[in-house]
Amino acid sequence: MNKLVSSLEEAVRLSGLKDGMTISFHHHLRNGDHVLNLVLDAIAQMGIKDLTINASSIFDVHMPLLDHIKNGVVTGLETAYIGAKIGRELSRGLLPRPIVFRTHGGRPSDIISGRSRIDVAFLAAPTADDHGNFTGKAGKSACGSLGYAFADAEHAGKTVVITDNLVPYPLAGASIRETCVDYVVQVDSIGDPAGIVSGTTQITRSPVRLQIADTAVACIEASGLLEDGFAFQTGAGGISLAVAKGLKDKMLARGVVGSYCMGGITSYIVDMLQAGCFRALVDCQCFDLTAVESIRTDPRHWEVSAAQYASPTAKSCLVDGLDVVVLGATEMDFDFNVNVHTDSKGNIMGGSGGHSDAAAGAKMTMIVAPLLRNRIPLIMPRVTCITTPGNTVDVLVTQYGVAVNPARADLRSRFEAAGLPVKDIRALYQTAIALTGEPTYPQRREGKVLAQVFYRDGSLIDTLYCVE
Amino acid sequence: MWKGMNHMNLTRAAGAGTDKSGDVLVWAEPGGSPVQIEVESSVADLFGGAILAAVQETAAACGVTAGRIRIQDKGALDYVIRARVETALRRSGGEA
Amino acid sequence: MMRSLLFLPGNSPSMLINGDLLGSDSIIIDLEDAVSPDDKDAARILVRNALGFFRYRTTVVVRINGLDTGYWRKDLEEIVPLAPQFILLPKAGCAQDMLTLDQALLALEQANSLTPGGIRVIALVETAVGVEHAYEIASACPRVAALALGAEDLTADLQCKRTKEGAEIAYSRGRLVAAARAAGVECFDTPFTDTDDLEGLEQDARLAKGLGFSGKLVINPRHVGIVNQAFSPSAADIAYAREVMRVIEEGRAQGKGAVALHGKMIDKPIVARARQVLDAAEQMGVKA
Numbered sequence: 001m002n003k004l005v006s007s008l009e010e011a012v013r014l015s016g017l018k019d020g021m022t023i024s025f026h027h028h029l030r031n032g033d034h035v036l037n038l039v040l041d042a043i044a045q046m047g048i049k050d051l052t053i054n055a056s057s058i059f060d061v062h063m064p065l066l067d068h069i070k071n072g073v074v075t076g077l078e079t080a081y082i083g084a085k086i087g088r089e090l091s092r093g094l095l096p097r098p099i100v101f102r103t104h105g106g107r108p109s110d111i112i113s114g115r116s117r118i119d120v121a122f123l124a125a126p127t128a129d130d131h132g133n134f135t136g137k138a139g140k141s142a143c144g145s146l147g148y149a150f151a152d153a154e155h156a157g158k159t160v161v162i163t164d165n166l167v168p169y170p171l172a173g174a175s176i177r178e179t180c181v182d183y184v185v186q187v188d189s190i191g192d193p194a195g196i197v198s199g200t201t202q203i204t205r206s207p208v209r210l211q212i213a214d215t216a217v218a219c220i221e222a223s224g225l226l227e228d229g230f231a232f233q234t235g236a237g238g239i240s241l242a243v244a245k246g247l248k249d250k251m252l253a254r255g256v257v258g259s260y261c262m263g264g265i266t267s268y269i270v271d272m273l274q275a276g277c278f279r280a281l282v283d284c285q286c287f288d289l290t291a292v293e294s295i296r297t298d299p300r301h302w303e304v305s306a307a308q309y310a311s312p313t314a315k316s317c318l319v320d321g322l323d324v325v326v327l328g329a330t331e332m333d334f335d336f337n338v339n340v341h342t343d344s345k346g347n348i349m350g351g352s353g354g355h356s357d358a359a360a361g362a363k364m365t366m367i368v369a370p371l372l373r374n375r376i377p378l379i380m381p382r383v384t385c386i387t388t389p390g391n392t393v394d395v396l397v398t399q400y401g402v403a404v405n406p407a408r409a410d411l412r413s414r415f416e417a418a419g420l421p422v423k424d425i426r427a428l429y430q431t432a433i434a435l436t437g438e439p440t441y442p443q444r445r446e447g448k449v450l451a452q453v454f455y456r457d458g459s460l461i462d463t464l465y466c467v468e
Numbered sequence: 469m470w471k472g473m474n475h476m477n478l479t480r481a482a483g484a485g486t487d488k489s490g491d492v493l494v495w496a497e498p499g500g501s502p503v504q505i506e507v508e509s510s511v512a513d514l515f516g517g518a519i520l521a522a523v524q525e526t527a528a529a530c531g532v533t534a535g536r537i538r539i540q541d542k543g544a545l546d547y548v549i550r551a552r553v554e555t556a557l558r559r560s561g562g563e564a
Numbered sequence: 565m566m567r568s569l570l571f572l573p574g575n576s577p578s579m580l581i582n583g584d585l586l587g588s589d590s591i592i593i594d595l596e597d598a599v600s601p602d603d604k605d606a607a608r609i610l611v612r613n614a615l616g617f618f619r620y621r622t623t624v625v626v627r628i629n630g631l632d633t634g635y636w637r638k639d640l641e642e643i644v645p646l647a648p649q650f651i652l653l654p655k656a657g658c659a660q661d662m663l664t665l666d667q668a669l670l671a672l673e674q675a676n677s678l679t680p681g682g683i684r685v686i687a688l689v690e691t692a693v694g695v696e697h698a699y700e701i702a703s704a705c706p707r708v709a710a711l712a713l714g715a716e717d718l719t720a721d722l723q724c725k726r727t728k729e730g731a732e733i734a735y736s737r738g739r740l741v742a743a744a745r746a747a748g749v750e751c752f753d754t755p756f757t758d759t760d761d762l763e764g765l766e767q768d769a770r771l772a773k774g775l776g777f778s779g780k781l782v783i784n785p786r787h788v789g790i791v792n793q794a795f796s797p798s799a800a801d802i803a804y805a806r807e808v809m810r811v812i813e814e815g816r817a818q819g820k821g822a823v824a825l826h827g828k829m830i831d832k833p834i835v836a837r838a839r840q841v842l843d844a845a846e847q848m849g850v851k852a
């Protein structure tokens with residue numbers, strides 16, 4: 001059986017792609033991805049129209065997508081995250097149908113159950129053989145884990161593997177196996193390494209943000225959860241990384257050996273593994289070269305599928321075993337609801353990713369964020385968009401104090417006993433607006449629907465409207 | 469608020485502030501009466517009214533009744549806007 | 565009680581907002597070196613507004629421009645109405661400098677209906693002549709509350725290299741502490757300038773504390789915690805001071821003329837030191 005085809009056009013033709021179908025992509029090449037643009041260019045040349053894209057994330061590198069929307073090639077978009085620059089353009093309502101937002105766990109859940117059908121998956125492969133075995137751990141465009149590609153590979157009608165590093169069969173240690181793959185295409189370049197392993201992976205140097213991180217570490221210590229077997233997830237924002245660094249020192253000082261750590265894996269998390277803070281890293285997405293090198297060489301650093309990471313319907317789901325997750329927020333409201341989808345104007349500038357999955361699973365969900373971003377208060381009476389419902393969020397750490405969800409009186413008393421600056425979330429809001437003045441929040445809950453935001457269980461949690 | 473003058477004539481074009489986030493750039497120059505104010509702000513949706521009021525009140529407190537004030541705001545707090553506007557006005561009209 | 569005095573640049577809104585958040589016992593809002601000549605006017609107006617807007621809970625020190633510049637009187641005209649607790653005078657060189665500043669402050673205090681003499685002054689000694697005049701500066705007038713050492717400018721004036729070990733400023737440090745204590749005022753050590761060398765900072769702060777300084781100037785917020793720690797009495801210090809006070813009480817109750825602790829005679833200086841430690845601990849809220 002020869003799966004190697006001569007061009008993307010040939011692969012598209014053989015896949016049987018027709019008007020109105022759904023194609024999928026993974027986002028492991030992040031802001032360095034070339035594959036989504038290459039595939040759409042080829043499809044547009046072939047005159048196929050009215051496609052839905054189901055991509056685990058969309059980045060600003062995908063700006064050419066806007067042209068394919070304007071010329072009718074793409075009419076639907078389903079994803080878990082959209083970058084700020086392309087998000088602002090999409091927020092004007094370019095798509096005829098509402099964008100569908102899922103979470104990183106909800107997406108594979110829906111794909112595996114068949115609720116979300118993928119006709120053809122186009123999967124970037126940093127290294128592949130001509131039978132379709134592939135991995136992200138090697139090659140000039142290495143990205144490490146391919147966790148978000150598993151469900152697509154296994155459940156799409158047809159699976160096309162696209163690589164810039166074709167190796168002789170068989171590729172040993174492949175992440176995803178040839179039994180899932182229909183066609184293999186070789187191209188010059190699937191991605192730009194500078195964009196693949198870039199992003200928000202630098203620890204903050206801001207004294208206030210470092211102080212927020214210190215307070216967060218003190219909260220974790222006071223929570224009673226920092227014991228042997230501790231399972232932890234943190235994001236890759238500057239404050240979250242500082243939390244990881246502070247937590248490492250705390251765990252070493254106390255001799256605590258955790259079970260697993262996950263999230264976007266960065267050098268800071270790899271350091272924790274190597275220092276003996278955890279027995280394993282479970283990795284759905286690498287954020288830097290150190291993480292890629294680690295997953296390639298260290299057997300304690302596992303690659304896991306998005307379903308195993310976060311799917312509410314999987315037989316095993318790692319977020320459910322988390323003790324603590326540390327997450328960011330763009331907005332947060334009095335009910336502890338968190339928005340990481342939009343800015344205050346209602347423009348899309350993100351998405352849940354795994355935010356609401358991890359929040360739902362962890363015993364303690366912490367938001368770390370400055371109370372003000374310039375003049376914009378973090379806290380407001382009601383968030384512009386509910387990404388993560390407040391009943392899954394326990395603690396907010398700011399530079400002006402720590403707010404605890406009223407449902408978690410246990411945590412509140414532990415924090416108070418530890419001398420942490422516990423405040424009511426409304427008091428923090430008052431602190432903020434004493435500095436900023438009272439904002440006039442725009443009413444924008446009308447007009448053309450921009451996006452439907454689905455919670456991880458498939459229920460509609462919020463609706464976004466187009467921004468003029 | 470500076471109460472150094474009851475009336476100030478803007479006599480030359482002058483600027484103040486920076487384009488850093490949390491700050492504001494202000495330009496003041498001679499012009500007709502009443503004072504013409506242009507506000508551009510990254511937080512106009514949330515604070516447009518408050519920003520305009522801060523500029524107007526500062527101009528009035530400095531005794532400026534004619535001229536043109538333009539601001540480009542990067543999310544500055546109220547006290548910063550008032551300070552930068554006052555600086556620009558005093559550079560434009562009061563002190564050399 | 566000021567263990568740490570943290571510099572914040574005067575023309576920077578993004579730093580002024582953090583005045584109360586960085587854990588320092590006081591902030592020094594800087595109108596001098598941190599502000600370019602073109603922005604002296606902008607900075608003093610911004611700082612004046614900031615003092616009114618934030619109403620800092622932290623003790624506020626404003627560093628004005630030097631008496632040899634055309635800026636310092638204008639600095640005071642804008643700032644004094646907001647009644648900062650302290651003015652830091654750079655390049656303090658002699659008693660007359662302090663009297664000049666005292667007169668200017670007095671006039672402005674009266675014009676603004678403030679308590680005469682209420683705004684205290686810290687003299688930043690950062691010239692060779694300032695070091696040699698340290699005692700006359702410290703005792704020039706009741707308004708002087710402290711001396712502070714500025715070793716970067718000083719070493720340039722001394723024509724020597726500034727080192728981390730600080731042998732070149734050993735004399736100046738000792739001279740300043742003696743002058744300040746002789747005059748009955750506080751004394752603050754020069755900042756540690758290597759942002760990332762936290763171990764070096766801790767050593768430097770402990771050295772200064774050991775020499776008799778009351779606290780230390782700080783130029784990086786990350787240094788505040790270590791400096792506060794170094795200038796706080798340790799748990800062992802407090803425990804020892806409590807023991808000293810206990811045996812003194814017991815001795816007095818038993819009518820003993822002399823008492824000993826761990827085989828060592830407890831004399832008057834030891835008791836005085838123990839009192840200082842316990843007072844300091846109470847003021848800083850440090851618990852043993």
